[in-house]
Amino acid sequence: MDNNPISPSQRRGFLITILAGLGTAVTAVTLWPMWRFLAPRKGPGALERVAVARASVDLGAAHFFNFRGAPAVLLQPSPGNFAAFSAVCPHLGCIIKWQQDKGEFLCPCHAGRFSADGKVLGGPPPKPLESIPVALEGDQIMVG
Amino acid sequence: MPVIKKLVKTAIDFVDVRLGIRDILADNLTKYLLPRNVNIWYTLGAVLMTLFGLQFATGILLLIYYVPNPSEAFGSVQAIMNEVPFGWLIRYLHAVGSNVIVIALLLHMLSVLFMGAYKRPRELTWLSGFLLFNLALGLCLTGYLLPWSQLSFWATTVATDAAGAIPVIGDEIVRFLRGGAMVGDSTLGRFFALHVMGLPLILALLIGFHLFCVRRVGISKPPFGPDYQPQPPSQVFRHQEHPGGIPFFPNYFVKDLAVISFFLALLAGVVFFAPNLFIPPSAYEPADPFVTPPHIKPEWYFLWAYQTLKIFPSEFLGLAVQGAFMTFLALLPFLDRGPERRPARRPLFVTCYILGILVFLAISIWGHYS
Ligand code: FES
Numbered sequence: 001m002d003n004n005p006i007s008p009s010q011r012r013g014f015l016i017t018i019l020a021g022l023g024t025a026v027t028a029v030t031l032w033p034m035w036r037f038l039a040p041r042k043g044p045g046a047l048e049r050v051a052v053a054r055a056s057v058d059l060g061a062a063h064f065f066n067f068r069g070a071p072a073v074l075l076q077p078s079p080g081n082f083a084a085f086s087a088v089c090p091h092l093g094c095i096i097k098w099q100q101d102k103g104e105f106l107c108p109c110h111a112g113r114f115s116a117d118g119k120v121l122g123g124p125p126p127k128p129l130e131s132i133p134v135a136l137e138g139d140q141i142m143v144g
Numbered sequence: 145m146p147v148i149k150k151l152v153k154t155a156i157d158f159v160d161v162r163l164g165i166r167d168i169l170a171d172n173l174t175k176y177l178l179p180r181n182v183n184i185w186y187t188l189g190a191v192l193m194t195l196f197g198l199q200f201a202t203g204i205l206l207l208i209y210y211v212p213n214p215s216e217a218f219g220s221v222q223a224i225m226n227e228v229p230f231g232w233l234i235r236y237l238h239a240v241g242s243n244v245i246v247i248a249l250l251l252h253m254l255s256v257l258f259m260g261a262y263k264r265p266r267e268l269t270w271l272s273g274f275l276l277f278n279l280a281l282g283l284c285l286t287g288y289l290l291p292w293s294q295l296s297f298w299a300t301t302v303a304t305d306a307a308g309a310i311p312v313i314g315d316e317i318v319r320f321l322r323g324g325a326m327v328g329d330s331t332l333g334r335f336f337a338l339h340v341m342g343l344p345l346i347l348a349l350l351i352g353f354h355l356f357c358v359r360r361v362g363i364s365k366p367p368f369g370p371d372y373q374p375q376p377p378s379q380v381f382r383h384q385e386h387p388g389g390i391p392f393f394p395n396y397f398v399k400d401l402a403v404i405s406f407f408l409a410l411l412a413g414v415v416f417f418a419p420n421l422f423i424p425p426s427a428y429e430p431a432d433p434f435v436t437p438p439h440i441k442p443e444w445y446f447l448w449a450y451q452t453l454k455i456f457p458s459e460f461l462g463l464a465v466q467g468a469f470m471t472f473l474a475l476l477p478f479l480d481r482g483p484e485r486r487p488a489r490r491p492l493f494v495t496c497y498i499l500g501i502l503v504f505l506a507i508s509i510w511g512h513y514s
Contacts, residue, residue: 033230037205041228 049144057082057141062098067143071095072132073105074141077116084132084143085118091125105129172359173393179365179386182396185255186363187403188248194404195245195411196351202238203340210290212336214329217292218430236415242284243422244411246445249277257476257497260485261364264377267477269357272350274474279347284443286339289332295424297431298440300335301327302450309459326433362386367485374483441512448504451511 050067052074057063063074064087071087073096087095094109104121105114112123119128135142159165178186209228211220224231253273256262262270289300304321308314323330362384365372390396414421422444426437442450449466456462472479480493487494 033233034205036229037231037234038208039229 049142051137051140051142054136054139054141060103061100065143067132072143073098074134074143075116080136082134082136082141083117084134084141086130086132088130089125090127090129091123096129173397174391176392177386177389178363178392178396179389181366181369182363182390183366183368184399184403185251185259186366186396187400188252188255189358190400191404191407192245192248192252193351195241195248195407196347198411199238199241199245200344202234202241203344205234206238207340212290212332214292214332214431217290217332221291221293232419233415236419237411240414240419240422241411242287243443243445244407244414245280246284248407249280250445253277254501258487258494259364259367260487260490260493262477263483263485264477264481265361265381266357266364269354269361270477271474272354272357276347276350276354278470279343279350281445283339283343283347284445286335286343288443289327289335290339291427292332292431293427294429294431294435294437295426295440297327297433298426298436299442300331302440303442303446304331306449306453306459306463309453309463311460328433364485367487372486374485376483444508444512447508447511451507451514454511454514455507 048068050065052063052065057074057076059076059079061076064071065074066072067084067086072084073087074082074084075098076082089096089107089109089112091107091110091112094107096105096107096112096114099106103116105116105118106112107114107123107125110124112125113121114125114129115121118131120126132143156165206224209220209224209231211217221235224235226232256270256273285300285303289296304318304327307321308318310317319325321331322328323334360383363386364384365386367374424441426440429437441447452466453459453462456465482490484490
């Protein structure tokens with residue numbers, strides 16, 4: 001022992017290492033539950049389909065609904081034909097409006113214009129509206 | 145490691161140049177000397193600060209998912225328990241933590257009483273501590289209603305009803321407390337506001353004042369050991385120094401940490417292995433104003449008050465006795481003015497002290513089984 005004494009600085013280094021280890025463990029054990037508690041809850045499964053009653057979409061009119069947590073819009077451009085788009089403008093994220101008289105979408109924020117099939121007609125939007133697949137099932141329209 | 149060390153040093157240097165933080169730290173940590181014979185009971189203040197901090201943190205977290213509305217409160221608490229990840233942990237820590245706080249508060253008060261630390265010149269410290277104790281009980285009471293369970297609803301009905309025993313204005317006070325004739329929507333609203341904002345704010349200010357008193361006057365020397373001498377009361381302010389004592393940091397701080405860990409372990413033990421120790425089954429049924437569950441009882445720390453109300457022939461008398469006792473406790477340092485603090489030399493005080501504890505326990509147990 002006497003030949004190999006532990007110096008105070010070694011002792012201190014050892015203690016600090018132990019304390020740092022313990023501190024890290026305690027922090028992790030505290031932060032993990034808090035992180036999980038605060039993390040946004042997953043809504044309905046990201047792959048879930050949404051059913052919309054066929055009667056709620058009139059010919060030439062638009063029906064806005066909630067699709068996987070964000071606004072979306074359903075159109076009936078010609079009888080029995082349906083199309084669905086995300087209602088979020090690809091420019092800066094405003095919600096588009098349907099202008100029934102003109103048959104096109106208008107984004108109120110920077111006057112972006114989209115056709116009834118989602119293509120950009122004018123204004124700043126860099127790309128077309130994101131389209132969502134639809135399928136008819138009896139009197140329900142299945143979106144997604 | 146050297147990098148971290150350097151970063152910490154740079155940060156401290158920055159603040160030190162601007163606020164002289166090193167002096168403050170030294171004065172309050174390494175150069176802050178405690179009496180050599182300071183004992184483990186002096187750690188309870190630090191324990192309570194930690195526990196209050198935990199209540200504060202878990203309370204804010206619960207507030208994220210809790211809905212203070214009679215039709216949704218119960219459901220939102222159920223969602224916290226069953227759906228939110230770790231919601232059960234946060235909620236149990238908060239609910240069980242309140243009980244551990246009451247235990248620590250009682251121990252803190254009992255040790256201060258036993259060692260005569262409330263005596264001059266620490267009357268204001270005692271008084272603010274006593275108010276803190278009552279505020280904590282108020283927080284327990286107001287928090288109890290929030291889950292809107294049968295237990296919450298009826299315990300609050302009984303607790304607010306007790307004020308009705310005050311002559312003449314009693315009924316008006318009950319109405320005021322409840323915000324209506326019965327416990328209902330408006331009661332939840334005011335209890336919620338008090339629980340999350342009003343009382344915590346006063347509590348925080350009062351804790352600040354309490355700590356200021358402790359630090360300004362100086363820690364009282366434990367009245368034990370051969371070299372203890374009662375101090376004659378001083379007519380001018382004097383900070384009590386303890387030359388040759390032990391430094392608060394690291395020596396006493398380690399003891400603080402040990403006892404804090406003990407209390408946290410106790411809390412974790414109950415939370416993980418016996419979460420229902422303090423939570424009776426009627427806490428799991430939604431409130432129903434039309435059905436009173438049998439055997440409605442307050443929490444263990446209110447049992448003594450509950451039982452005294454039943455012992456005395458009239459509720460008013462019971463309430464008066466409670467009020468008198470609490471007033472006596474609050475004003476104790478102004479009534480008990482002798483400088484002697486050694487328990488062995490205060491036989492009358494120690495007798496009352498022990499009898500008081502026994503009576504409290506007996507009445508509480510009686511209340512529990514009655
Ligand atoms: S956000 Fe739609 S045009 Fe700018």
